[in-house]
Amino acid sequence: MKVPSEQKAIEAILQRLAELLLVDRTEVRRNQYTPYSDSLVEAGPFTFLVKWNGRGSAGPVAATIEQALVHVKDIDGDVVPAVAVPFMGEAGRRLCTEAKVAWLDLSGNARILAPGLNIQIEGQPNRYKRRGRPSSVFAPKSSRIARCLLMHPLETWTQRNLSRSAEIDEGYTSKIVGKLENDGLIVRDGTGAVRLRDPDLLLDAWSESYSFSKHHLIRGHVAARSGDTLLRQLAETLKKASVSYAATGLASAWLLDHFAGFRIATLYLEQEPSPALLASLSFREDARGANVWLVIPNDMGVFHGATLRDGIRCVHPVQTYLDLHAHPERAQEASTMLRTEHLIWRDND
Numbered sequence: 001m002k003v004p005s006e007q008k009a010i011e012a013i014l015q016r017l018a019e020l021l022l023v024d025r026t027e028v029r030r031n032q033y034t035p036y037s038d039s040l041v042e043a044g045p046f047t048f049l050v051k052w053n054g055r056g057s058a059g060p061v062a063a064t065i066e067q068a069l070v071h072v073k074d075i076d077g078d079v080v081p082a083v084a085v086p087f088m089g090e091a092g093r094r095l096c097t098e099a100k101v102a103w104l105d106l107s108g109n110a111r112i113l114a115p116g117l118n119i120q121i122e123g124q125p126n127r128y129k130r131r132g133r134p135s136s137v138f139a140p141k142s143s144r145i146a147r148c149l150l151m152h153p154l155e156t157w158t159q160r161n162l163s164r165s166a167e168i169d170e171g172y173t174s175k176i177v178g179k180l181e182n183d184g185l186i187v188r189d190g191t192g193a194v195r196l197r198d199p200d201l202l203l204d205a206w207s208e209s210y211s212f213s214k215h216h217l218i219r220g221h222v223a224a225r226s227g228d229t230l231l232r233q234l235a236e237t238l239k240k241a242s243v244s245y246a247a248t249g250l251a252s253a254w255l256l257d258h259f260a261g262f263r264i265a266t267l268y269l270e271q272e273p274s275p276a277l278l279a280s281l282s283f284r285e286d287a288r289g290a291n292v293w294l295v296i297p298n299d300m301g302v303f304h305g306a307t308l309r310d311g312i313r314c315v316h317p318v319q320t321y322l323d324l325h326a327h328p329e330r331a332q333e334a335s336t337m338l339r340t341e342h343l344i345w346r347d348n349d
Contacts, residue, residue: 049079
């Protein structure tokens, strides 16, 4: 479904508020006699300052939240700041909750908490998914820019230096930088150089868009007493065979600080493993009960920032965090730990 125009969206928002508040549509109207009459809505006994954005990703939502919070200060009385979008993603929901701003989307979801009001509806699918393959700053090659920015979150970059670090041409870099700026994820200084607006915001936006399943994944089994033993066994065999690799997921999280034991060892390989290599690993391909995931990435950028930890090469914590969301076992706990302990945006990782 196509995202509606602003005028049609506002009409849909008014109708949705009537439904949520269980009042007649005639009791929901825009106030024409106060500031921000385009977004000040009286609905039954409640007044909302509703800010519409046609995009529900993290950057646009963050900017809309800021606008709502600034404007609500100019209005006397009890007014509930709210953000409305076609579909509110997970990162946007978290941002609204942290800012104590209500939200609703045209897909049927909402979270509106105010004195005398508690509305929480989630689980409705996105009615506004784009068909085909949408252009994204987080597409495999494009995401190299986000990776560079998050690996060095305190730096200010010229586009030329960013292009060199990401290993993509300057024209393509300029295109991606422009999109990141338009999404409110980076800012420019007076010289045109760019820096992160908020590292957490960029990571949330990327995580929301990221799909581990887009890589080529080979699942199988290798006999081993423990996850640690398995990982070291695999790493040593790959090193002897001169095969470039990097651990990710639970194995990489464990290497960072031994947070939790693991059963599945996940390793990126730069190329498809040959039958001879699989034999040397004692690898038996079988998705059921697999304890080894060999991953051929859709872009070599996943190896940027890879380092040796305890003698085993593993991806940068940013990549580990992204990949953990596709893993079982204690992956959710591990991703929370990683974010708290290793993605604290000091330029020393």
